[in-house]
Amino acid sequence: MGHARSLRRLGAEMAGTAAFLLLVASVPSWIVYETWADRIETAALWSVAGPDCPVVAPAAELFGAKGPYTFSYGGAQFSRRFGHVSCAAPQGGGLIPGEVYHVCQFNGPAALAVATPEGVTYFKPGVGRPATVTVRGGKASCVVGGWFRA
Template structure:
């Protein structure tokens, strides 16, 4: 029995010279690599800018016993849970951000929260450890949980003026 041989058209890729095909593939891979590298650098730059903006300096907050915070008060505590840390305050507003270690270059982050005027602060970590600070009424404060320990300073870039203007802390 005779077989019929049918001429089939070659596939479109078979008609492209191999050098041209590999050049196009290399250009596509290179474009994706450059785009990914640019995205990664932009992300790192943004993290470093955030770390710089959220590094607040000022005098340390006076520490107080948590018993003082838990005393009866006209104003009950306000609670905010952020990144496995619970923040209690008496007054004011709060703004928090995850800040990456090593000035934004690291891969791990910690919570930083700015307060407009908390009065008193109580911080509880995921392990149940508690710390209390008393910046005082109307005094801004910033808590940084770097290294798993709270560091409180009596300064903040987060103010009522920035809240009313709709700005994020810088």
């Protein structure tokens, strides 16, 4: 009778230890899942659909007499005529992290210039129209649209 009780107690201790080890082993996978889910959510949030911004030739009147508001972000230089901006650096890829790219949303820039190692591109989304600029692999693209409203 005493031997059976000892075996049951040993079995319960082993089950408790196994459950604890299973819990400890699942923590890294939970962290990986949370990181992956956050990366996917950020990329989706900053993926804005819309018509392409018109690409224009550089012109003195593009930014008006005051000149552009200019800042650098993610290896590119951004210039705008009006408004405010919000930027992020989402990471592409699925479970295996991909390249980091840069996205900036403008709430009403009228005109934009984006200088990258590939060259300078001039966009004219229009007065009061939001624009989202994405820089991937040194190439800038722009769509009319975005959710940023400072």
